[in-house]
Amino acid sequence: MKKLLVALLALALLASSVFANGAAEKSSASASSDEPVTIEVWYGAAITEAGPIPEDWVGYDIVREKLNINLELTALPSNENDQDVRIQAAGAANDLPDLFMVRRPVLANLVAQGLVAPVDDYYALMPHRTEIMYDENAIRMTTIDGENWGFASPGAVVRNEGILVRKDWLDNLGLEVPTTTEELRAVLRAFTFDDPDGNGRDDTWGYGAFVESDMNINGYPGSRFFPLLGAFDVPGLWSFDSDHLGLNVYRPEFYDAMVYIRSLIAEGLVDPNWLSYRKDDFRAAWKQGRFGVMKEQNAAFAGEANYAPFDANFPDGEWIVIDAIEGPEGYAEVGAYDQNYRIFAISQKAADEGKAEKICELLEWMSSDEGYLLCGWGVEGVNYVLDENGIPSAGDLGDMAFSGTQGQVYTQLRNMVFYNSDTELASRYPTYVTESGKTMSALTTLREMQSKNWIPAIGSGMMPTPNADVFRYFEQSLAEFLSGQRELTPENWQAFLDQFNKIGGQAWNEAGIAYAQENGLAY
Amino acid sequence: MTIDKKTTKNGSTVVNAPLTQKGRLGREIKRHTSVYLLLLIPLIYYIIFKYVPIWNAQIAFKDFQARKGVLGSAWVGLQNFSDFINSFYFWELLRNTVFYSIGKIIISLPLSIILAIAIYECTRPVLRKIVQTLAYLPHFLSWVIMYGILLSLLAPADGVLNDLIRLMGGTPIDFLSSVNAFPWVVLVSDAWKEMGWSAIIFIAALMGIDVSLFEAAMVEGANSWQRIKYITLPAIRPVIVTVLLLKIGTILDAGFDQIYMLYSQPVYSVADIIDTWVYRQGLLQFQFGLATAVGLFKGVFGMILMLVSNKLVSRMNEGSSIF
Numbered sequence: 149m150k151k152l153l154v155a156l157l158a159l160a161l162l163a164s165s166v167f168a169n170g171a172a173e174k175s176s177a178s179a180s181s182d183e184p185v186t187i188e189v190w191y192g193a194a195i196t197e198a199g200p201i202p203e204d205w206v207g208y209d210i211v212r213e214k215l216n217i218n219l220e221l222t223a224l225p226s227n228e229n230d231q232d233v234r235i236q237a238a239g240a241a242n243d244l245p246d247l248f249m250v251r252r253p254v255l256a257n258l259v260a261q262g263l264v265a266p267v268d269d270y271y272a273l274m275p276h277r278t279e280i281m282y283d284e285n286a287i288r289m290t291t292i293d294g295e296n297w298g299f300a301s302p303g304a305v306v307r308n309e310g311i312l313v314r315k316d317w318l319d320n321l322g323l324e325v326p327t328t329t330e331e332l333r334a335v336l337r338a339f340t341f342d343d344p345d346g347n348g349r350d351d352t353w354g355y356g357a358f359v360e361s362d363m364n365i366n367g368y369p370g371s372r373f374f375p376l377l378g379a380f381d382v383p384g385l386w387s388f389d390s391d392h393l394g395l396n397v398y399r400p401e402f403y404d405a406m407v408y409i410r411s412l413i414a415e416g417l418v419d420p421n422w423l424s425y426r427k428d429d430f431r432a433a434w435k436q437g438r439f440g441v442m443k444e445q446n447a448a449f450a451g452e453a454n455y456a457p458f459d460a461n462f463p464d465g466e467w468i469v470i471d472a473i474e475g476p477e478g479y480a481e482v483g484a485y486d487q488n489y490r491i492f493a494i495s496q497k498a499a500d501e502g503k504a505e506k507i508c509e510l511l512e513w514m515s516s517d518e519g520y521l522l523c524g525w526g527v528e529g530v531n532y533v534l535d536e537n538g539i540p541s542a543g544d545l546g547d548m549a550f551s552g553t554q555g556q557v558y559t560q561l562r563n564m565v566f567y568n569s570d571t572e573l574a575s576r577y578p579t580y581v582t583e584s585g586k587t588m589s590a591l592t593t594l595r596e597m598q599s600k601n602w603i604p605a606i607g608s609g610m611m612p613t614p615n616a617d618v619f620r621y622f623e624q625s626l627a628e629f630l631s632g633q634r635e636l637t638p639e640n641w642q643a644f645l646d647q648f649n650k651i652g653g654q655a656w657n658e659a660g661i662a663y664a665q666e667n668g669l670a671y
Numbered sequence: 672m673t674i675d676k677k678t679t680k681n682g683s684t685v686v687n688a689p690l691t692q693k694g695r696l697g698r699e700i701k702r703h704t705s706v707y708l709l710l711l712i713p714l715i716y717y718i719i720f721k722y723v724p725i726w727n728a729q730i731a732f733k734d735f736q737a738r739k740g741v742l743g744s745a746w747v748g749l750q751n752f753s754d755f756i757n758s759f760y761f762w763e764l765l766r767n768t769v770f771y772s773i774g775k776i777i778i779s780l781p782l783s784i785i786l787a788i789a790i791y792e793c794t795r796p797v798l799r800k801i802v803q804t805l806a807y808l809p810h811f812l813s814w815v816i817m818y819g820i821l822l823s824l825l826a827p828a829d830g831v832l833n834d835l836i837r838l839m840g841g842t843p844i845d846f847l848s849s850v851n852a853f854p855w856v857v858l859v860s861d862a863w864k865e866m867g868w869s870a871i872i873f874i875a876a877l878m879g880i881d882v883s884l885f886e887a888a889m890v891e892g893a894n895s896w897q898r899i900k901y902i903t904l905p906a907i908r909p910v911i912v913t914v915l916l917l918k919i920g921t922i923l924d925a926g927f928d929q930i931y932m933l934y935s936q937p938v939y940s941v942a943d944i945i946d947t948w949v950y951r952q953g954l955l956q957f958q959f960g961l962a963t964a965v966g967l968f969k970g971v972f973g974m975i976l977m978l979v980s981n982k983l984v985s986r987m988n989e990g991s992s993i994f
Contacts, residue, residue, distance in 0.1 A: 229955065232954075232955055233950075233954050233955065236954060236955070236957050237954070239737050239957070240735070240737050240957075240959045241737070242737045242738060242740065254957075257956070257957035258957075260957075261736055261737045261738055261957065262736070262737075262738040263737055263738060351829070353828070359935065359936065361936075368936065419828055420826075420827040420828045420843070420845065421822075421826045421827060421828045421829070423845065423847070423848040423935055423936075423937060424822055424826055424827075424845075424847045424848060424935070429822065438828075496738070615952070615956075616948070616951040616952040616955065616956055617758060617759040617760055617952070620760070620939055620943070620951070621759070623936040623939075624936050624937070624939040624940065626936075627935070627936035627937040627939075628937055630937075631845075631848060631937045633850065633937060651759050
């Protein structure tokens with residue numbers, strides 16, 4: 149009996165060790181077995197206000213049948229900070245998904261932690277996708293310490309914002325389009341105090357904005373003030389001009405720009421809600437006719453759904469894109485621009501499990517004709533039809549069309565396949581006629597905005613970021629100057645710069661200059 | 672060890688074998704199985720979500736590297752604590768955090784008690800239910816929605832409150848971006864949002880007061896205020912003390928959601944609290960060691976404060992302390 153028990157025990161131990169090994173083998177070799185390989189993807193939703201991709205999406209079946217991949221999709225939060233936290237929390241738990249969208253500063257953190265896999269060798273596995281998406285600049289965007297750590301596909305179209313002015317208000321008041329900072333001041337004054345909409349109420353302001361700041365390109369007070377900063381040659385956080393490479397805040401022109409902006413605010417020419425507005429509040433405000441000059445993105449302004457409320461409120465209202473405003477020294481820039489990328493990284497965990505090649509197979513398929521149309525527009529005849537030029541359009545498909553309320557959820561992955569081709573732009577920004585009879589096109593608006601004068605800040609997204617306390621000091625001080633809490637005098641400005649240097653601003657600036665020089669970002 | 676005695680029906684006494692502590696517990700569990708099963712649910716919850724994670728508190732003393740895991744990361748001693756305490760804004764963060772915590776206690780607690788007593792004293796059931804529901808409602812709104820409401824009330828250009836100020840000939844105030852006004856916005860909006868919800872515990876305590884006490888007081892000619900002063904308030908005093916002690920234990924939690932939604936750069940000096948700093952410095956910059964160290968610091972600080980307060984309460988008024 150005793151012998152039998154010992155034998156059974158030995159058998160159990162043997163069996164457990166065999167099964168344990170088997171499980172481990174299955175896990176590591178799953179990529180090459182007949183079983184579908186599960187690929188978990190965290191993507192950035194193309195339409196943040198719409199729901200996730202439905203479970204009945206035909207793409208799941210196609211990738212399972214054609215690529216032997218069991219695709220698991222999860223949408224990241226729409227807010228970038230929330231995205232960062234979500235990814236970093238998963239990173240801290242060593243539980244990153246196989247493939248995920250990530251911003252570059254976060255990618256740098258994950259690289260330092262050894263949580264993402266180098267991808268230098270994988271471009272060769274995706275020849276078509278690499279050809280249309282990953283050029284030299286894209287690869288440089290995700291190169292850290294000589295190795296490449298993510299696939300950077302083209303993001304939003306660059307220089308897609310412009311200075312917009314209410315033409316109907318100018319006409320009502322008999323004013324010309326402003327071209328200089330002082331002419332702009334006069335127009336803003338008239339828009340604020342001379343009842344440009346003729347409703348008899350004191351409910352309009354000259355300039356509308358909100359704080360859209362960051363540690364990469366926007367700085368503070370952020371991109372919505374770029375047209376004003378651009379008149380002094382200081383839009384953007386960094387200057388890449390060799391003559392004054394470094395943080396723009398150190399340039400005397402930045403102080404002049406601050407004085408100019410502060411004077412507009414002090415005079416009440418800027419919508420006083422600018423410090424409290426979030427993006428949506430700001431966009432609701434211009435549609436309600438609260439201000440007459442702003443910087444806005446082409447589609448957010450001229451996209452059919454976005455323009456409709458303004459059109460309904462002001463059938464005779466008209467915004468026009470104007471040239472950059474010229475400052476006292478002759479500078480005139482709409483803003484600073486970087487190349488926009490959406491970075492997708494492979495977790496080290498996925499690479500260790502042998503999934504990297506399968507991920508490349510998936511990405512290459514997504515860029516094939518079949519994957520491109522499916523992810524970008526849905527199913528032909530259901531979500532889109534091809535027009536006479538071969539451009540996908542909504543046709544008469546109603547709500548199920550890729551632009552319709554029900555159909556748009558099937559295109560949530562389009563940011564993984566779009567690369568700003570002419571087909572995409574023509575499809576995304578069709579010409580339409582508004583309820584009041586205006587002919588609008590976000591594509592025409594885009595081209596007009598791109599034709600204006602912008603200053604390059606290529607590489608802003610790669611520049612070193614400071615300690616959070618340093619950036620807080622930077623933002624807070626500038627906000628205090630602009631809001632009038634701290635008087636904007638040369639002495640106070642110098643005191644701010646001295647303290648900024650002391651707590652780490654100088655080190656940040658020097659690190660940025662060194663990085664820009666080492667990487668050939670200066671021009 | 673105890674001796675288990677039982678008296679039978681015919682009056683004779685049966686002495687069972689002495690029970691050990693373990694045996695007694697086993698028998699207790701067997702006798703009250705259902706009660707212990709109920710206890711099991713919170714017990715499991717606390718073990719999984721409160722005690723097991725304590726293991727990870729060691730991250731506070733490490734240079735945490737996710738790939739190496741908790742055990743594999745290198746020890747750095749008190750470096751993370753030192754980084755926090757020596758950070759540029761430490762004293763400001765501590766000041767703001769304690770200010771908002773104490774401010775919320777000072778404003779919200781009395782308001783909750785007053786609301787609870789008012790609801791309890793209300794003799795019209797319909798009115799009582801309407802007031803109660805309306806008072807609870809804001810608690811269920813997220814701070815994102817509350818921000819929208821506050822913006823429409825307080826916006827400098829077209830907020831309702833500023834419209835009133837303008838109507839009376841005053842100058843509009845940028846409540847959300849002014850260092851003088853912002854703290855009040857935080858304290859008052861918190862009181863508005865949470866007052867009704869906090870009143871629930873006091874209403875429950877009020878329901879436990881013997882009604883005959885009020886009847887006797889009325890017979891003796893006591894008016895409403897005297898009944899509140901001499902019966903209601905003393906009766907709910909233990910609950911007030913308990914709530915106060917629990918709030919002191921979380922004094923370094925000043926309300927991340929609220930501050931994060933409401934604050935902006937011009938008011939950082941009066942708005943930035945420890946939790947918002949941890950969010951920016953710890954979570955957004957991947958310094959999980961630092962974030963854990965601050966969490967541990969807050970927990971230990973809160974526990975010490977609570978123990979001291981509990982001891983003081985116990986000395987001043989025996990029976991009112993939590994333990």
